Amino acid sequence: MAARPGLGRERNPLRRRSDRIQGYCALGAVFLVLAVLPVAVIIGLQTWHHYSAISDQELASSHLVTATVVAADPETRLARNYLAEVSWTYPDRVEHSGHLAITQTTQVGDRVPVWVNDSGSMTSAPTTRLSVWLDTLGLGLGLTFAAVLVGLAGYRASRFVLNRRRTHDLEVEWRRFNESRSQGYLN
Incomplete structure (x- = not known):
């Protein structure tokens, strides 16, 4: 059947x-x-x-500015990066500074991109x-x-x-x- x-x-x-x-x-x-x-x-x-x-x-309140590496501290070496002190001037004409992980090839005086908020303080990159x-x-x-x-x-x-x-x-x-x-x- x-x-x-x-x-x-x-x-x-x-x-x-x-x-x-x-x-x-x-x-x-x-x-x-x-x-x-x-x-x-x-x-x-x-x-x-x-x-x-x-x-x-996040995109509306974050801005990409160019900062200058002021001091690099090789003692704070991470895997392939180390911490460096960077400074930038935001449109409010106030000098700001902060710490940023940079590559080993970056030297003092080099310019690096930094994300800042509306007050000019360093912030994380916005979500893409x-x-x-x-x-x-x-x-x-x-x-x-x-x-x-x-x-x-x-x-x-x-x-x-x-x-x-x-x-x-x-x-x-x-x-x-x-x-x-x-x-x-x-x-």
């Missing part, structure tokens, strides 16, 4: 109940992943809008659009990957339990079969 489409409700003696349950578990894992995709997109879009607003705010995009992409892919892992783990766990149950049922059937055969030969 040819296979018929359907949900397995036909009475096929070779299709066990556990086979149908395993099929439903696989289908559930696929539906879980498909259900998470729109959620991942929505969360990704919300993350994009949130961090884009933060990036815009690329960084926002990569963070958003990473979050969406991470959520999807987590859903795939949960679905796969659930399916594998159900398959493990069902396989143990099938093995147990098969052993019981073989015992019954062997007992009935041995009783038939002895009589």
